Amino acid sequence: MMVLKGNVHKYNRPNIDTDVIIPGPYLKIHDHDELAKHAMEGLDTDFTNKVSKGDFLLVGHNFGCGSSREHAPIALSKTGIKAILSPSFARIFYRNSIDGGYLLPIEIEENILEKIDDKDEIEINLDANTIWNVTKKEYYSIKPFSKIISDIIEAGGLFNYKIP
Amino acid sequence: MGMTLTEKILSHSSNSITVTPGDIIFSNVDKAMIHDVSGPGVIKVFKELEKKGYILEKLWDPDRVWISEDHFVPAADRISADNVIQLTRWAQKYGVKKHFKYGMGQYGICHTISHEEGLVLPGEVYVGGDSHTNTTGAIGAFSAGLGHTDIAYVLRHGKIWLKVPETMLFKVTGKKPDYIMAKDIILNIISDIGADGANYKAMQFSGSVIDGMEMEERFTLTNMTTEAGAKNGIIEPDKATVDYLRTRLGELNFNLVKGDPDAEFSEIFDYDCEKMEPSVAKPYSPENVVPVREVQGTEIDKAYIGSCTGAKLSDLRSAAKILEGKKVKVRTEVLPAAQSIYMKAIKEGLVTIFMESGAVIGPPTCGACCGAHMGVLGKDEICASTTNRNFPGRMGNVTSQTYLASPMVVAASAITGKLTDPRDL
Ligand code: SF4
Numbered sequence: 115m116m117v118l119k120g121n122v123h124k125y126n127r128p129n130i131d132t133d134v135i136i137p138g139p140y141l142k143i144h145d146h147d148e149l150a151k152h153a154m155e156g157l158d159t160d161f162t163n164k165v166s167k168g169d170f171l172l173v174g175h176n177f178g179c180g181s182s183r184e185h186a187p188i189a190l191s192k193t194g195i196k197a198i199l200s201p202s203f204a205r206i207f208y209r210n211s212i213d214g215g216y217l218l219p220i221e222i223e224e225n226i227l228e229k230i231d232d233k234d235e236i237e238i239n240l241d242a243n244t245i246w247n248v249t250k251k252e253y254y255s256i257k258p259f260s261k262i263i264s265d266i267i268e269a270g271g272l273f274n275y276k277i278p
Numbered sequence: 279m280g281m282t283l284t285e286k287i288l289s290h291s292s293n294s295i296t297v298t299p300g301d302i303i304f305s306n307v308d309k310a311m312i313h314d315v316s317g318p319g320v321i322k323v324f325k326e327l328e329k330k331g332y333i334l335e336k337l338w339d340p341d342r343v344w345i346s347e348d349h350f351v352p353a354a355d356r357i358s359a360d361n362v363i364q365l366t367r368w369a370q371k372y373g374v375k376k377h378f379k380y381g382m383g384q385y386g387i388c389h390t391i392s393h394e395e396g397l398v399l400p401g402e403v404y405v406g407g408d409s410h411t412n413t414t415g416a417i418g419a420f421s422a423g424l425g426h427t428d429i430a431y432v433l434r435h436g437k438i439w440l441k442v443p444e445t446m447l448f449k450v451t452g453k454k455p456d457y458i459m460a461k462d463i464i465l466n467i468i469s470d471i472g473a474d475g476a477n478y479k480a481m482q483f484s485g486s487v488i489d490g491m492e493m494e495e496r497f498t499l500t501n502m503t504t505e506a507g508a509k510n511g512i513i514e515p516d517k518a519t520v521d522y523l524r525t526r527l528g529e530l531n532f533n534l535v536k537g538d539p540d541a542e543f544s545e546i547f548d549y550d551c552e553k554m555e556p557s558v559a560k561p562y563s564p565e566n567v568v569p570v571r572e573v574q575g576t577e578i579d580k581a582y583i584g585s586c587t588g589a590k591l592s593d594l595r596s597a598a599k600i601l602e603g604k605k606v607k608v609r610t611e612v613l614p615a616a617q618s619i620y621m622k623a624i625k626e627g628l629v630t631i632f633m634e635s636g637a638v639i640g641p642p643t644c645g646a647c648c649g650a651h652m653g654v655l656g657k658d659e660i661c662a663s664t665t666n667r668n669f670p671g672r673m674g675n676v677t678s679q680t681y682l683a684s685p686m687v688v689a690a691s692a693i694t695g696k697l698t699d700p701r702d703l
Binding site: 157182204 | 302304314315316318319322323327332349350354355357358361407408409411423424425426427428430431437439473474477478507509563648649650651667669670671672676
């Protein structure tokens with residue numbers, strides 16, 4: 115059973131773009147640990163100090179819109195973020211997260227955004243497609259991954275995935 | 279049921295008789311592009327794979343791949359310089375000959391190079407390691423941006439998984455007023471559907487205004503489909519497409535794939551161009567669009583005429599028409615999108631007009647469009663820009679503000695030092 119456990123970092127606003135997640139001047143950097151130091155710099159300069167390994171982001175819809183920079187999921191995953199919960203993701207950010215095997219973009223219903231608070235502890239069960247809010251003692255459902263996405267996740271990224 | 283142009287191209291590229299939106303396909307790729315940001319990313323992917331014993335012997339087809347140097351040239355600093363060196367060695371090792379090198383003839387912003395050089399043909403599947411790869415779809419190709427892992431996969435295997443998108447159709451008709459540019463049209467569309475209004479979808483443009491539009495203006499439309507979240511932007515190829523390609527490639531015959539007459543669109547939008555106003559997208563989203571006259575008089579610190587969206591030859595011509603014989607009141611920078619365009623601008627006398635107005639001409643580069651270098655914005659600075667994004671910090675300091683507009687609006691604003699509708703000059 116695949117269960118992820120961690121704390122939530124909530125930024126409840128839509129359209130958080132890739133320039134906010136990792137600003138343009140850092141695009142020339144390809145050292146993943148170095149990139150992590152600047153994750154979310156455009157929104158919260160204290161972000162990297164707050165995050166521990168295995169934590170989650172909870173954000174508004176269209177997360178990761180803008181550029182195709184893979185630096186965005188790389189930087190977030192290297193801070194320790196394991197999954198991002200959002201009502202929707204921009205398409206390239208979503209693909210990059212999965213195909214590069216960095217982190218899990220998990221789609222939730224819009225109203226769940228209001229039910230989970232910053233710093234809540236949650237458990238995500240990817241087999242049952244549920245979230246257990248340890249802090250609030252509540253269950254929510256998540257949208258299951260499509261077949262190809264879960265197959266690529268299972269393979270550990272696109273390069274390990276065998277075309278059926 | 280028939281297929282839209284996007285569906286038709288993807289059915290051919292995946293060897294399927296038909297495809298339907300939502301289908302997952304493994305598509306063959308005709309052309310692929312990397313640049314000085316995604317290229318080093320691709321190299322890193324292969325280095326990591328090498329550590330796991332996976333050696334990249336050769337590329338799927340080096341002749342179908344090209345490299346642009348655009349984001350950080352002229353080298354912004356030592357890291358950028360090293361990235362280009364790394365990319366050059368990699369290209370030599372794998373035999374990629376189409377490397378548009380800064381300082382060695384034709385080079386420029388990747389999306390401009392792709393059409394300026396006629397690198398993508400109608401009906402092809404083209405993927406690039408940059409989100410605005412959508413631009414090239416105006417040639418009648420499936421053209422989409424991908425991250426560097428996906429591009430690395432394409433460079434190795436020549437194919438990629440795709441979900442067939444639904445197609446939204448935007449019909450633009452009516453008599454196009456002289457002061458309305460493609461930029462105004464696409465800003466108004468994004469304003470209506472929102473910054474994620476076309477997420478995972480194809481945006482197709484048609485109608486009498488598009489039919490009468492020159493190719494460079496069409497590229498402005500497809501370029502900014504990315505700002506509505508679209509997977510690809512596309513326009514059916516016609517005589518203008520063929521003429522444009524023949525000027526560059528000679529008397530070739532092109533395979534002009536078109537959509538079926540009974541194709542189904544997920545949504546159809548009608549626009550009357552005559553009713554449109556010169557517009558701006560206010561900070562901090564390209565969907566934040568109002569007529570210029572609504573914010574007329576907002577003081578600016580800088581006017582920027584650059585990028586794959588707003589520094590093609592037609593953009594420079596439009597800006598020059600407004601700047602001719604006038605002086606700029608604020609810092610104004612013009613960065614042609616490619617060396618070939620720069621050269622044409624010199625021959626046509628546009629560069630003289632810009633310089634006499636007081637503007638600075640920079641080398642072709644992405645430059646300040648992505649806040650990389652070459653005139654980035656300082657604290658609280660306000661910029662009128664022909665680029666495509668105005669997110670917080672996009673062009674420099676997070677407190678700076680960018681108003682996106684057409685080259686005409688930006689040029690008019692440069693003259694007054696305030697956001698200005700060109701009709702009110
Ligand atoms: S000019 Fe701007 S939008 Fe175009 S490719 Fe360069 S950074 Fe991207």
